Amino acid sequence: xxxxxxLSPRWLGMVPKSGDIRSRMRAIALFLLGIGFIxxxxxxxIRVLRHFQQAQDIGNLLAYKLLSILMxxxxxxxxxxxxxxxxTKLFLSRDLELVHSLPVLSESVFQARWFESxxxxxxxVVVFTVPVLVAYGRVFQAGxxxxxxxxxxxxxxxxxxxxxxxxxxxxxxLAIPASRLHSLVLLLxxxxxxxxxxxxxxxxxxxxxxxxxFSSVLxxxxxxxxxxxxxxxxSWCTEGLKAALGNRLAPALIETxxxxxxxxxxxxxxxxxxxxxxxxxxxxxxxAAVSAVQVSGGALNGLYDLFPKPSVLRxxxxxxxxxFFRDPSQWSQLILIVALVVVYMYNYTALPLxxxxxxxxxxxxxxxxxxxxxxxxxxxxxxxRFAYPTVSGEGRAFWIVRSAPCSIRRWLWMKFWMMLxxxxxxxxVLVVSCNIKLAAGTWMMGISVFTMTMVTPAILGLGLGLGxxxxxxxxxNANQAVTGYGGMVFMIxxxxxxxxxxxxxxxxxxxxxxxxxxxxxxxxMWNWIGLGLSLTTVAGxxxxxxxxxxxxxxxxxxHSG
Amino acid sequence: xIELQDxxxxxxxxxxxxRLNLNVKPGEVFGFxxxxxxxxxxTIRMIAGVLMPTEGRxxxxxxxxxxxxxxxxxxxxxxxxxxxxxxxLTATELLQFIADIYGVxxxxxxxxxxxxxxxxxxxxxxxxxxxxxxxxxxxxxxxxAALLHDPDVIVVDEPMVGLDPQGIRMVRDLFRSLxxxxxxxxxxxxxxxxxxxxxxxIGIIHRGRLLAIGTLNELERTAGVSEADLERxxxxxxxxx
Numbered sequence: 001x002x003x004x005x006x007l008s009p010r011w012l013g014m015v016p017k018s019g020d021i022r023s024r025m026r027a028i029a030l031f032l033l034g035i036g037f038i039x040x041x042x043x044x045x046i047r048v049l050r051h052f053q054q055a056q057d058i059g060n061l062l063a064y065k066l067l068s069i070l071m072x073x074x075x076x077x078x079x080x081x082x083x084x085x086x087x088t089k090l091f092l093s094r095d096l097e098l099v100h101s102l103p104v105l106s107e108s109v110f111q112a113r114w115f116e117s118x119x120x121x122x123x124x125v126v127v128f129t130v131p132v133l134v135a136y137g138r139v140f141q142a143g144x145x146x147x148x149x150x151x152x153x154x155x156x157x158x159x160x161x162x163x164x165x166x167x168x169x170x171x172x173x174l175a176i177p178a179s180r181l182h183s184l185v186l187l188l189x190x191x192x193x194x195x196x197x198x199x200x201x202x203x204x205x206x207x208x209x210x211x212x213x214f215s216s217v218l219x220x221x222x223x224x225x226x227x228x229x230x231x232x233x234x235s236w237c238t239e240g241l242k243a244a245l246g247n248r249l250a251p252a253l254i255e256t257x258x259x260x261x262x263x264x265x266x267x268x269x270x271x272x273x274x275x276x277x278x279x280x281x282x283x284x285x286x287x288a289a290v291s292a293v294q295v296s297g298g299a300l301n302g303l304y305d306l307f308p309k310p311s312v313l314r315x316x317x318x319x320x321x322x323x324f325f326r327d328p329s330q331w332s333q334l335i336l337i338v339a340l341v342v343v344y345m346y347n348y349t350a351l352p353l354x355x356x357x358x359x360x361x362x363x364x365x366x367x368x369x370x371x372x373x374x375x376x377x378x379x380x381x382x383x384x385r386f387a388y389p390t391v392s393g394e395g396r397a398f399w400i401v402r403s404a405p406c407s408i409r410r411w412l413w414m415k416f417w418m419m420l421x422x423x424x425x426x427x428x429v430l431v432v433s434c435n436i437k438l439a440a441g442t443w444m445m446g447i448s449v450f451t452m453t454m455v456t457p458a459i460l461g462l463g464l465g466l467g468x469x470x471x472x473x474x475x476x477n478a479n480q481a482v483t484g485y486g487g488m489v490f491m492i493x494x495x496x497x498x499x500x501x502x503x504x505x506x507x508x509x510x511x512x513x514x515x516x517x518x519x520x521x522x523x524x525m526w527n528w529i530g531l532g533l534s535l536t537t538v539a540g541x542x543x544x545x546x547x548x549x550x551x552x553x554x555x556x557x558x559h560s561g
Numbered sequence: 562x563i564e565l566q567d568x569x570x571x572x573x574x575x576x577x578x579x580r581l582n583l584n585v586k587p588g589e590v591f592g593f594x595x596x597x598x599x600x601x602x603x604t605i606r607m608i609a610g611v612l613m614p615t616e617g618r619x620x621x622x623x624x625x626x627x628x629x630x631x632x633x634x635x636x637x638x639x640x641x642x643x644x645x646x647x648x649x650l651t652a653t654e655l656l657q658f659i660a661d662i663y664g665v666x667x668x669x670x671x672x673x674x675x676x677x678x679x680x681x682x683x684x685x686x687x688x689x690x691x692x693x694x695x696x697x698x699x700x701x702x703x704x705x706a707a708l709l710h711d712p713d714v715i716v717v718d719e720p721m722v723g724l725d726p727q728g729i730r731m732v733r734d735l736f737r738s739l740x741x742x743x744x745x746x747x748x749x750x751x752x753x754x755x756x757x758x759x760x761x762x763i764g765i766i767h768r769g770r771l772l773a774i775g776t777l778n779e780l781e782r783t784a785g786v787s788e789a790d791l792e793r794x795x796x797x798x799x800x801x802x
Contacts (some may be wrong), residue, residue: 315661319647319654326649326690396645400706402611405635471699561615 006104006112009095024172026485031458038131045135053139063136066239070132071157075234076545077125083185085121086162086169088477089113090278091178091285094181106279107271114270118162122427128155136245147245151239153308156259160233170270170277190332196338227417232498233259235294282496292364312406316414323393329443333385337426340378344430348437361441365513368431369502375430376498378458379423380491383463384482387419388490391462391471391557393478409554416550423460427452447509448533455501458542461492464488465549469556497545501538508534562714562745563608566658568605570769577603579769581617583745585762587713590740592760593749594791596799597730600769601641601749602642605718608747609639622713635663638707642719644699652702655691656709664712670709677705681731696723704732715739717748721755733759753754757791767799 048066053059090113099109133150135294136142209511229235240255324330346372394401401411431448440448470486481487508531515523563585568577568785577599585591595601606612608619610626610633621651624633646655653674660670678684691699701722707715720732736746736759750756756763757777764774773783777791784797 314663317657318661319650319658322654323647323649396643397647399611399639399641399645400647400662401660403609403637403639405631405633405664406662407631431794 003108003112003115006099007116008399012115016037018092030485030488030521034127038127041128042135045132046139049135051141061425062141064238064242067136067241068235069240070129071241072232074125074129075157075161075232075237077370077557078122078158079165079191081121081125082117082162083169084182084189086114086166087173087178087185089117089489090166091173091282092182096282098258100279100282104280107275110274110278111271114162114166117166118158122158126158128543129154136241137197140245142245142499144248145247147253149244149256150241153240153256153259156256156263157233157237159263160259160266161476163263163270166270167266167273170273170281170495173285175264175279178281183332187328187332190335192337198339199342229545233262236262261359275561279453292513312410313414317418318335320415320500322357337382341429344374344378344438345433346495349435358381360392362513362517364438365440365444368435368438368444368448368504371434371499372431372455373502374449374499375427375434376455376459377454377495378430379427379459380463380494380498382423383425383459383494384487384491385479387423387435387460387463388467388480388487389417389478390415391468391553392473392475392481393506393513394474395473406559412464412468412550412554412557416461417458419464420457424456425454443512444509447505449539451501454539454542455498458497461546462494462497464489465551466493467555468553470561471557493549495546497541500541504534504541562589562622563747564618565604565608566620568604568607568614568620570600570607570612571615574580578607578608578614578766579679581766581769583764583773583774584603585745585772587745588743589761590746590748592745592756592763593766594751594753594763594795595749595755595766599766601766602718604766605716605747605749606641609637609640609716609760610634611641613668634698635710636713638702638710638712638715640707640715640717640720642722644696644703644723645703646691648701649690651688651690652694652705653662653687655702656706657708661705665710673709673711674705677708681705682727697725697728699727700724704735705751712744712746714745717746719749720787721752722749729755753791753795763791765795765798773796 049063051065052062055062090110099108102109130150133154135148136152137146140146142396169181236255236258240252240259243249243252243255348367400409428449431452432445435445435448465487466486467481470481470484470489472481472484475481482490508527511527512523514526514532563583565581565583566582569576573587581600581604583591590698593601593604598687603612607614608621608626610630613627619633621633622636622739624636628635647658650658656674656677657667657670658668660674665673677685678687679703682716683698683701683705686694686698691702691750694702704720707717715736717736721734724732733755739746740761747761748756762774762776763778763780773780775783777794780791784794786793786797
């Protein structure tokens with residue numbers, strides 16, 4: 001009962017208040033978008049599984065292997081997000097002081113927080129895994145027992161992950177302060193993800209689809225027959241679901257029993273350990289949070305002297321730079337960007353262009369053209385991560401900016417100019433390097449550079465402007481700002497802009513490529529005018545988006561005060 | 562120095578501040594008192610340029626906050642009630658940042674930062690990150706930041722929250738000396754004794770409206786009590802509404 005009461009602020013806060021039409025509309029829009037993703041996941045899985053089933057001997061093996069990979073991935077994601085969620089909910093949340101001051105046992109606080117943490121860490125994984133599993137049920141024509149066990153097993157897997165990580169966290173915070181442990185886990189998680197991602201891509205999995213490497217496929221089939229690690233909870237889950245798919249209820253129940261008995265054991269153990277350690281760990285994390293850190297400016301001080309003195313630009317730039325590089329949750333994401341760019345460029349090196357029955361010169365240029373969309377999407381993702389949350393990232397210290405003799409417009413545009421150069425350079429690296437790899441023509445290189453030069457500021461402006469318009473200065477983690485309604489508007493707006501730019505440029509670019517490759521078809525004057533018009537339209541649209549979004553953000557920010 | 566003309570602030574259908582008219586002169590310490598939710602912080606935030614009034618005009622040293630916010634803000638040192646700062650910066654770096662934003666040249670900025678950190682007993686922690694500071698230390702650092710550019714007007718919301726007795730005495734002396742130097746201090750407080758001790762004039766606000774304004778003697782006459790302290794005057798005025 002006490003636990004439910006402790007959880008009630010969370011649920012009460014989520015209930016839409018009367019007259020709050022805007023938040024209802026946001027909730028509906030997010031719900032519809034989520035439904036779209038879920039239906040998409042379900043549909044793609046059905047397509048993939050039906051495609052597998054066409055391969056007579058190995059079809060089911062491939063489907064089961066995919067299930068096994070899915071479960072291992074889910075379990076890894078659950079473990080990772082559970083560690084971060086448990087650290088935040090149990091040790092770092094702002095409201096913990098209030099909660100611990102209440103006349104309730106710290107065990108009750110722990111249990112309420114554990115439920116909250118387990119839910120936060122798991123709901124997204126479950127929401128996106130269930131449609132995939134339902135697709136398995138449909139393709140394998142499983143009975144109702146499969147769907148029931150699927151839900152029970154998924155909840156069991158989440159419970160195991162949450163209980164296991166909370167044990168690690170309870171012991172971990174005794175050795176390392178909670179805030180540092182949080183940063184450390186984040187850093188290790190990113191490093192592990194980057195390592196796996198790069199290793200997977202460099203192993204060239206596309207070769208398995210190549211008939212010329214059929215011998216390796218046979219080796220692969222042998223590997224598919226091998227069993228998964230038998231002591232992993234994700235393996236119990238996989239085996240249970242496989243049995244349920246084949247309508248073998250008894251083995252399915254045994255695997256589910258293993259999963260739940262382990263979950264029960266861990267939860268019981270967690271409760272005992274928490275009774276002994278939770279409050280000690282919590283108290284320690286409070287004390288460690290204010291440990292003094294002596295800081296010498298080091299290399300950053302050199303930056304300070306590069307600007308004219310005194311200037312608002314210098315103040316802002318140095319402040320942003322210092323805050324960014326002193327927060328591991330910020331700078332560690334740069335590792336992800338490097339990995340993303342490396343794999344991005346590698347993808348173009350590994351393209352089997354010589355095996356495609358289309359004239360290569362045309363294909364090279366076509367790919368270079370489409371590559372602009374991919375580069376645009378990469379920039380959108382990065383703007384979503386770095387530009388969109390930057391205004392919310394000011395947090396409750398935003399009063400300093402508001403009360404400073406610097407207009408919100410100037411402040412916002414300074415943020416824009418500070419970010420533009422790295423984003424523009426990255427955009428150019430993505431298109432130019434791939435154009436070189438693809439041996440695209442000089443003309444296409446020119447179009448690519450022009451388009452990226454136009455699109456990059458527009459996407460960045462959209463991110464910053466909408467990030468300012470939908471700024472949340474009370475959010476505990478500004479990086480999560482993009483997951484809200486404003487972030488969704490930004491993602492859709494940016495994707496729409498990229499799509500429009502490509503649609504506008506597609507016709508003239510196609511006509512030019514055809515005239516270049518099939519030399520007898522020369523471009524007419526009207527074709528040149530069409531090209532000029534399309535490029536002018538793109539430039540106008542991008543500048544309009546940039547200015548419009550920044551003005552909108554500025555206006556909303558000014559009037560929010 | 563500070564002039565408010567028919568200032569009104571509404572949050573939706575709720576009026577937080579209603580037709581407020583005030584004039585605070587140079588060298589004056591003006592206290593703004595009232596019960597919780599009376600509109601003190603809203604008024605302070607509008608004067609500091611952090612919040613836009615729904616109606617009315619605010620002038621700081623002759624500069625209109627709506628038309629020339631930059632010039633108006635350049636003349637203000639704002640001390641909010643809760644000291645939220647950039648936690649990853651050190652105290653010195655924060656003051657460097659403030660110096661840049663307010664256009665204080667590097668040499669003067671360094672000198673004044675050193676003096677203020679010394680005065681507010683923070684010089685030994687100058688190179689510590691702000692995240693390692695206690696609430697009171699952050700509050701003192703905010704005061705350093707507010708005074709760094711030598712503003713003509715100091716706007717303070719609840720100056721004593723989180724300060725130790727030594728800090729309270731220091732702030733009391735500081736406001737007095739600032740006023741002697743011709744600066745204007747506008748402060749809101751719940752500490753009636755502080756208002757009584759250091760304020761030249763006091764305004765009492767209740768439910769967004771200014772109930773009374775004047776020296777303590779003038780307020781006594783308005784409240785119809787004689788030889789009373791500010792506490793009695795305050796309750797007499799606010800409870801009769």
